Amino acid sequence: MKLTELTAISPIDGRYRNKVSELAAYFSEFGLIRYRVLVEVEYFIALAELPLKQLEGISDDQKQALRDLYKNFSEADAQKIKDTEKVTNHDVKAVEYFIKDALDSLGLAEMKEFVHFGLTSQDINNTAVPLSLKEGLEQQYLPLLEEIVDELRRYSEDWKDVPMLARTHGQPASPTRLGKEIAVFVERLDKQIAQLKQVPMSAKFGGATGNFNAHQVAFPEHNWVDFANNFVNNILGLSRSQTTTQIEHYDNIAAVCDAMKRIHSILIDLDRDIWTYISMEYFKQKIKAGEVGSSAMPHKVNPIDFENSEGNLGVANALLEHLAAKLPISRLQRDLTDSTVLRNIGAPMAHAVIALQATRKGLSKLLLNESALHQDLEDNWAVVAEAIQTILRREAYPSPYEALKALTRTNTVINKEAIQTFIEGLDVSDDIKTELRAITPQNYTGL
Template structure:
């Protein structure tokens, strides 16, 4: 049976494939193979540039032809490597043999043994995977994040002056403004994104146990640590972790996943708030011709985009949590548990992208129901009690909190008239009474 969107086990390769297809260039099996080939080729070139005696006869004009091996890498090339792997039963060794075949085709046979020279497979995996994550972040994640952030910022600006009844513990509280409440998310997202930018994309490179043993025994006069640092940082654009065991310690990668998780959590918080605002009738939703909200109730327009986002964030964060908790832990100099876990690194990115797009879609459907905002404020005059008692405190009025508590904590309806009547009973100047009566739920919104 050939794989298609209807028989894929994972919804990210089935129902949602169109939303996450770009990630295949970074996190698919083919992409991983391509990144491995990239690292192997650049490593060979770096060895040539290090002027090892046995590579002195290599024609440097061939570098472009070597780079074409990964620049022009095709699905057929990936399949050829998978065929080799059936014999080797080792994925990285299959890449090495594939490149050796390419060297044969380029009449470079005499240099073949410097492919993968002195390396362990983790020197390739622990550079290829961080490189793929870095590229996916820059090419896919960041543009999608910025698009969503921009949409949230625009709503904060558009609705900056809309007064709104706040609710703490689900109960009416001091009024606020809709735009300000949205701007809270903007600031939170930006602060986490700044932290994200501070996390290096780290990679390990140093042989079977991180000490360049094989390199040093072959060429004891070469500064292999300096070579590795230059290769990882200048050729690949990654941060060189040293010292390490056989594998990268993954602490920076864990920090990346934890920060991505926090950004997701902020979006989830936003999803739930807007879902609640829709349920409170603060927003209507744009209706698209032909869409059905409920199979049974024709009137319904459900906030499904915020729900979809929330669900996908839950899955993404669960996997990010496991990755960040598991990857930095490895028995002694290395066990294999990181390898199988890292094969799933694209999954939380995919669910995150689905969530971002769903939130963006949900925000785009919102229609402000200004009358409902005004109605809620008018129905909750009790919230100006805080303002009145604070001014009375300023004027050294005796027991103002208790006086307002007695007025507002009853089952009787508090409205503008009852507040005004209460103010008239206060033993304060007419100027203070006028100041107090000027306060309304719609203008008591702070800064």
């Protein structure tokens, strides 16, 4: 079968392609090749700005023409490189030849041996991939995630005064407020997003085994460490690892994966809580004309967005777990296991983006059903027992916990009347009774 969205094996390239197509610019084979071209071009230009007589005389127009190779990079360009790779059987070497051809056409043929000068393929891969990951996070993942946090923040404010029965261990517990429970997720996500943003996007750049052997033997007068630090840190906007083997340590990419996993775990927690609130009818969902909730039961409006999100976040985290565990491990100065694994870095990103879109859609469909929250509180007057026994403790009333325990565990129905009757039977002042009678499940919500 010819590859189409219908015949694709992976759902991220099939069923969900329309949701993640923008990620192709970062994590597809096309994207990887384009980032390699970017690094090779910028490295050549950086060399040209050193006092090297072999690279004197390159004009600004020629530099711009070289930068246009990656700025205007096309599928035809990528295919040309892939066709060369069929001959070279080496992907980075094919990129090198592509740029050398461009130098020929720009009248810079005598300089083309300075393309990929002194480098190994990992100097390109271990800058191209972190750069694609950095820009994919900044331009696709984080904006979508922050939209969700902003929506949650609006809900936490809108619902800050809505009382709600809490449930600990699945049982009725001290009442809370819906807005506060949403704010819990806002705080958690804010903190983990900040930690994700603080992880440096590290890159390796130092020749075949990380020591600038070729650079140093050819031009010993130059400080190649300073050159590489400036190139990686300031020109590419990454963070150069100072002491490496042939490849990047990947410790910080592992940290990115772990940070994303924590964010996704929080979102799974959110998805499951909202799913449960929907099942309790605290929320209803906006209905779209023509949509079907069940093939057999016409009445159903299923919380499918939160289910879709939870499933895709689980897949994303499984992949991120492997990336974080595998990438920092390499035999001696280099083995090739990282290469095939690293090519999959876009897969967890894609599943995460699908999930984030689903969560965002699900949140946008929520309709608050305050009557259900109120009725749940009204059906659970036993939760004010904590308040009553705490005030009785304050007043040095004998064994208040035990008295309330006896009330709440022996009466079949604990309603407003049962609580009021209990209060009237207490040996306390009328002022204390008035204070106790004022407590309801709706107002016993704390700070």
